[in-house]
Each structure stands twice: as C-alpha cells, then as structure tokens.
Amino acid sequence: MSIPIQVEGLTVSYGRGAKRVRAVQEVSFTVAEGECVGFIGANGAGKSTTIKALMGFIFPEQGETRLYGAPSGDPEGRRHVGYLPEVALYYPFMRAGELLTLYGSLSGLTRADLRRRIPIVLEQVGLGGRERELLRTFSKGMQQRLGIAQALIAEPKLLILDEVSAGLDPLGRHDLRALLQELRKAGRTIFFSSHELSEVESLCNRVIMIDQGRLCHEVTQAELQAVGRKQSLESFFISTVRGGAAT
Amino acid sequence: MKRGRALWVIARSVMLEAIRRKEIYLLVAACLLLIGLATSVDFFGLGGLVKFYRETALRLMGTFTALAVVLLAVRQLPREFEQRTIYPLLARPLPRGLFVLGKGLGVLGAALFCYALFMLIYVPGMWYLEGDLAWRLLGQHIYLQVLQMGLLTSGAFLLSLLFSPDAALTLGLLLYFASGLIGQVALTLYELTNAAGRLLLYTATYALPQFVLFDLSGKVLHSEIWSPLSWPVMAALTGYAMVYSGLYGWGAYALFRRRPL
Amino acid sequence: MTTPRPRSRRWWPLAVWVAWLVAGIGSARIDPADYAGGRVRDEEERIRRNSSALAAMLGEFRTSISDIMFIKTERYLHGGVGYLPHHSESALTAEDLADDVDAHQLELGMPGDDEEEHAGVPTIIPPPHRDFRGWIGTLHREVRPWRDPRRAHIHTDGRELLPWFRVMTQVDPQYVRGYVAGAFWLAQVDREAALGFITEGLQHNPDAFQLYVSLGLLRLREARAAARDNEDGLAVANTLWKLARDDFRRAAALALAQRPDDVDDDGFGSGGWGRYHENDALTAARMDYLLTRETEGASAAAARLERYRHVFPELEP
C-alpha cells in the first residue's frame, strides 16, 4: 500500500510580478498509514495553502504532492480521502440528507450505501434526525458538524481536516475529539490543522509546525510525550515560533 | 449634517466598489469599441453626416448605462445579506431608510460616472465630425437619462428584495428593454380587448415604469427639426420620475425595514 | 512545475483550436435566415409582411438587420416620426427613379411638399383621441418625435440616410434594394459616387437587372446635365445615351431571362417574381426602346419594340 500523504519540496506563490508572495517554501513531509498528524502554525503560516496544494486546488510552483501515490490533481488520489475545508458554506437550498447524498454519490457510494451511511454519520456528528432540514436554517456550528459528516460519509481511509474545531461549542469539541479518537483507533490516517493545541496534543502521534511558509519543526510522539511532561504544546509552539530556539 | 455624511459614506462605498470591480470599465470599453466600429464606416467620403454617429452613440450609451445600473443595483442589498456585511453597518446608529437611500445614491453616482465617461467620448466625437451638438436638447436628454437611472435603481432595489439577485436581474433587464415593446403591444391590444382587459392594460400602464418617456434621443438626432421640450413638460417628467422612484424606493424600504437580518 | 493535467488530455488544446477554427469557417457559410423572405429580396413579400400595425412595432424582432435599417431610413426621412408602413419615399425602386429623372422633388427639407400624397398615414404613436394612456400618452408624444398624422410629413435632408444605405449593403451585399435606393439619394450629392455604388452592387449581384436600370438612369441624368452645362455637351451626352441604352438593354435581357412563364395580369409569378420586378422589367424595356430610337433611329427602335411586345403587350411606340 502506498503512502497516504507525500509532500516533497513544495513551493507555492501567489500574485504576479512585484506583488508575488511565497506562501509556502520547500516544504517536505510524509504521513504514513494509520498516523494521526497535527499541522500547526500561526495565522498565514501556510497551513491552508499546503492543504489546498495537497488536494490539488492550487498548483505548486515547485515540488510535488501526492495522495496515495497519485499526484494531486489526479482524481484517483482522492478516492480514499475525506476532506473538511477551512471555511465552507453548504448549499443553503439543500437538505442535510440531500447534501450527503450528493457528496456520497460523488465518492462512489451506491444508494444502498447512502441509506445506511447517512443516518450513521449524522448521528456521529450530533445531527441525528436532522436529515430533512434545510441547510439555510443551520447555525455555524451545525454547518461545521455537517462539514465533518460530509468528510466521513464514504468511510475514507485518510481524513484531511482544515481547522477542524472552528466554530464548535465546547460540547461539540468534546464530541469531535472522541470521534477522532475512535477513527484513529479504527486505523484511519488523519492529517489535520488546528489552533486548538490541546486537541492536537491529545490526539496526535506527530506534530508538524510551519512558520512563514517553512517547516520549522517536527515533533515525534516521543518528543511530544517529553514535552508534555515539561510544558504544554502551546508554550512549546510559542517558544519555537517566537524564539526559533527549539530547533 | 450627520445624516448627510452617513449618506455620503454609504454612497461612496458603493461607487468605490463599482469602480474597483472593473465591470464598469469593461462596459465602457465595449461601448466605445462599438462606437468606434460605427465611426469607422466610410460614408462615400461625404462629410458632415452626423446622424448615424449620433444615433449609434446615444443608443449605445443609453443601453450600456442601463445595463450598468441594473447590474449594480440588483446586487447591492442581497449581497449585504449574503456576505453578512450588513451587521457591522447596521450596528452603527444608522436608520435603515438612510442605508437604502445611500445605496441608491451610490448606484446613481456610479451610473453618472459611467455616463460622464461616455460623454467624454461623445462630445469630442461630435466636434470632430463638425456636427451640431444641439446642446439644449442634449442637455435635456442627459437630464432625463439621469431621472431614468433613478427610476431604474429604485425599481431594481424593489425587485432585488422581492426576488433573488439573478431573478431581479432578469426581470429588471426584461422590464427595461421590453418596456417600449410592452407599451406598443398594450396600445394595440387595447383596441381589441374587452372592458376587463382594458382595465388591466390601463393599470399595467400606470403601475409599470414607462422608460420610453425618458428617451429624448429621437429628437436629439433630428435636432434641426425639433425644439427643446417646454418647461411644463420637463417638470411633468421630473414629477413622474420622482413619484415613481419614490414609490418603488419606498416599497424597497418597507420590505427592507421588516426583513429579519 | 507539476502538471495537474493527466497525460491523456494533452491533445485537448489542439482539438479546441481546431474546433474553433472550423466552426468559425462554418459561420460564414451556414445561415438559415438566408432565404427570400428573411432578407426580403422580394418587394411584394416585404410589403405583405410589414403591412400590419404589429409588424411596424415588432420590426425589431426581425432578423434581417438590413430590413430594420431600411425602415430606419424611412424614419430618418420623416425627422424620426414613425409611421405605419406605407409606400414611402425612400422605398424607391428603379421604376420610381425613372419617373423622377429630373429629381425635381429632391430639393426637399421643408414640410408640405407632397401634402396630398402623405397626409393621413397613421403614426405608430397614436394621436390623443386614439390613445388610452391619458397624460402618459401626452408626455410620450412630447418626448418622441411625433406629428399629427393629419398634417403633412416633415422631410429631412436625404443625405443623412446615406450611412445607413452604406451599412446595410455592407452587412448584406445581396441587398439589391439598398443599392437602388442608396444610389438614388447619393446621386443628389455626388453622381460619381452613386455610379460607383451601383457598380459595387453589380459586382456582388451581377444578375440584378434592377441595378442595370438604376445605372442607365444615372447615366441619363448625367447626359442631361452634360447637354445643359457643356459647350460640347451634346457629344458627351450622345455617348452617355448610348451607354445608358446598353445598360437598359442588358437589364431588359436579364429581366426577360429571369421572368417566369406564369406571370399573371397583376404581375405575380413563381420564383418570387412580383409586381415590382414586372414594373422594373417593363421600365428597362421601355427605356431601351426610347434610347434606341434616339441613338439608332426609328427602324431599329421598332425592331426592339417588336421583341419586347411578345412579353409586354402594353408597350406602345
């Protein structure tokens, strides 16, 4: 089985001419099967850009990104991926069930699969019984839950989640953490960005830090545990980014 | 004074958006291209033939300005809701009526900007062709066009609060471009229909905006024959535009006021 | 840079360009609106179709832009006042030109020249007593060019029509009617240019006998001017008469070749042959006869007359 995520020498720029800005510079990392990797960095550090390049939404200036061995942009690579975008609105004119049917069918689920899966994922994200409700009546938190549901609908082997806990209430965050734990135990590969460092700390066996477009640190599980004994991930992150000392 | 300032700030933001989004420039560029095509026709080497240029230019300017007004106006209010930019705005001590008025004035300002750009081309073009500018008739025409833009803006606002932006766009364009045709068909049908039908046609004539009343281009074109409109007629047209713009604008305000945000 | 496009679709850009190229070439050749009625080459058909009040209003719905422009020239002539369709001045055919070689009517520009002929044609915007709209109607009549239909038409400078004739024939070089009427107006200001215009029309429509009739009439007018103005004018006029005679002769020959066998008394026949064609053909024959008499003598003229009277019994010496 090929590696779920491979990023090699990724460089992405926005704009042209004098206004050209390097958002990501020569970033390389891999995520192996069954790993749960956190991706953290300050605002504008390049997290979402990296994830978008990984998904094939934007094109790298240099370097390469692969999902399960297929270059990003090739639909084949996305066959086993569930993705939650950073900010997404979902079609206001649709009902929750219809939306999941849409995404599920695009991921290749049959009608029977959909009938079985939709109630399950809605239940998983705490939206059980709301299948028939129009999305324009959904609150921001509910939309975020629905976003997680659409990522999970096709039982993907790899989950890529951008700002996974944004907009969730404390209860929602708690539920989400439990859900991710469960998925991790079930052997799913998870790659997610978050500003909730305690969440990252409790879930991940590896953390990748990015600052000003460059990878600045990779913390393994052992290091993470060592860090955890001395200080929180948050203070470690701040000292790394501010001081550049930890490397 | 404070209200005036609030109006100006809102209107200015609309104009800024219109100007920065470059759509107006494309409209103006397309219009100028077409006018250029018109002037490139060689008329057997004869000089002093201005009516072709006048007609083409006036027709194009009218059409493109109307297009710009409808495109701008229909999205003003719905977009504020969609993008939720309305909350920080209405969090200020700003009455909703003033907000709608400011938006309307902004659209009008953008349209005037557009029209001014056209005039910057039209007037030198007439000088170049050594044609009579017929400035009194032209002035009246421009004034009526401005009144028409006001009417169109308030109508588009009303439509945009009743329907989705695309529906409002469709309806606005249809009403504008088919207005003359609808009027002519009504004139013919009136002869053919019964009492109920006549009442319907009569009502429709007075309920729908009569854009044909604001197009003086026919007389500008043949300015050697027609004299400028008399003051009573201009006053009546101004009154018509004010009353109808007011009615549509008030309708838009009434819908906007009661709309939960 | 990594390519987001899979290898299998590399041929796409080329295919797109080829499709675009071929489709464009096709555009120049395929036109379902290209039929006698649509481009209105047939006068009779045009009058029939445009004879209702609705037709005048919905004129803009027609796909023939040349026809719209033609209607526009009529409006221009009347200072922008829209009248319901009638046989109006700019709708000239070669026959009208023949009646008007002196162009005495053409120093127009003032109302009232031909009151008898034109008063009473209804306007598109109705007069107050036929308008249900009340004050909206009053304003409409004030803003748009409008004139009480009981009064004589206004006539404007025919020169201003010329750009439209230029454009309509550029847009549709087969619009013979545009060449004929355009040449008529152009001849008022520049006979050389009018000749050139007709010649251009003939290049595009070598079989349009109406254009030869127009050409002959233009030369005839030139001949008269030469005879009047020049000292050795008669010699010049003589040459021009001969040229004109040849034009009419060619027109008559073409017309007779195109004329269907089944033309009835009203001048209708198959193949789109209408009263207008019939009258133009008759004009060509008549003018050929007259000019032959002038240039070759009575016996030659009689021979020609004999030939034409097989087809047009109404032709008389």
Place this chain on the structure above:
Amino acid sequence: MRRGMGPIIRATLLEAVRRREMGVVLILMGAMLALLLAARVVGLERPAAGTLLLNLGLTLTVMAAHLVTLLVAARQLPQEMEQRTLYPLLARPIARHVMVGAKWAAAAVVGTGFFYLFVLPVWWLVPRLECYDSRTLVQLLVLQPPALMLTAAIAILTSVYLPRALAVTVALLVVFGTDYIVRWATRWPVLVWIPNPMRLNLVLRYTDGIGPLSSVEFAALATWTLLWTAALLGQAMLRFERRPL
C-alpha cells in the same frame, strides 16, 4: 456519461427549482400565455396579426430560454467558488473537467426543459391564420436544444475567466448581440469567430411560412453548433483545470 456528472447535474437542477428566479420567469411567461389566450378569446381578424403574435410568442420563448440557460450557467462556477462549496465537491474523486461538463449539462437541461414547457402552449394558443410549414416547426423544435447547449457553453466559458457579473454581461452580449455583430463580418471577417446561438433560431423562418432547411443544411447547422459547443466547453474545461482555487 462520465461518472460523477449525475449527482452534480441533480444538485444544479435542484437549485434551479428551489431558488426563486425560475418562479419569476415562470410567472412572466405565464403572463404572456395569458395574453395570448386573451388574444385567442377576443379573436384576431387579420391573419398578419396572428402571425406576428406567433412570432412574438415564439421569439420571447426562445429568448427567455436562452436567458435562463445563460444565467444558470454563468452563475454555477463563480458561485461555487465564492461560497467555497467547491472544495468539498472537488475533494471527491472526480476530475475538474467533469465538474465543468456537469454544470454545463445541467444548465442546458434547465433551458431545454423551460423551452419545451412554453413553446408548445404558445404554439397551441396563438390562432394560426396563415400557412406555416410544420416541418420547419419540427426543425425549430429540434434545433433549440443544441442552441441552448451552445449558450450554456458560452456562459460557462465566460464564467471561468471573469467575475460573475461581468461574465453575465459578456455572455448576454455574445448570445443576444452576435446576431447583429456577425452581419458586419463581410467587412471584418474575424467576426465570424464569435459564436452565435441565435443562428439556430428558426422562428422567423417558420412564421414567414418558409419551408424546412434541406437535410444537408440541417446537418451542417447541427454539426456547426456541436463544434462550437465543443470548442467553447473544451476551452472552459482546460481553463478550469488549470485554475488555482
């Protein structure tokens, strides 16, 4: 059909039906039908008036169908990008060009449905007092779906290059203005490289009582439309494949 197109087409249709603009155009067209019905009840005496009403009704139907198609098509991709609903869609194993194709197909289906919904009542309601060639009518009915496909392709293409309002404007100019513009093509031959969906509008031909196109002409016209559609849609797909989102 490529895998993945179906669900996207379904979602687009759902949107067209649930959003209110379709309702408005439906009301307008209903008003027109009522008008035609009134004309029928009152009774038209002059055959030419019947012909013109038929021309008007059919022309408005054709234009409204193109307008609906254009607006639906031009809105799709910019809106998906603006509202960021595109990301979860493209996170599925479907290629971007499939997405463009699905949006195009959905717009064409909406327009075609709209056209057939109204064209037959219009035809039925207007008293037909003059002679028309029913074979031309059949050709008119058959040629409209390809014409709408072309309109959808034009709108989709403009929408992948331009912001939404601009895309709508340019597409409107091309769809409704080209018929006038291309007639200058004798002077500027390059103008024939602007697509013209209105060329497939046989309404005037039908109401003029002109016979059908010959089979060669018909086939040429259909092929021409398909070529144009393929060229524009292909270009839109290429552009969208390369576009950073």
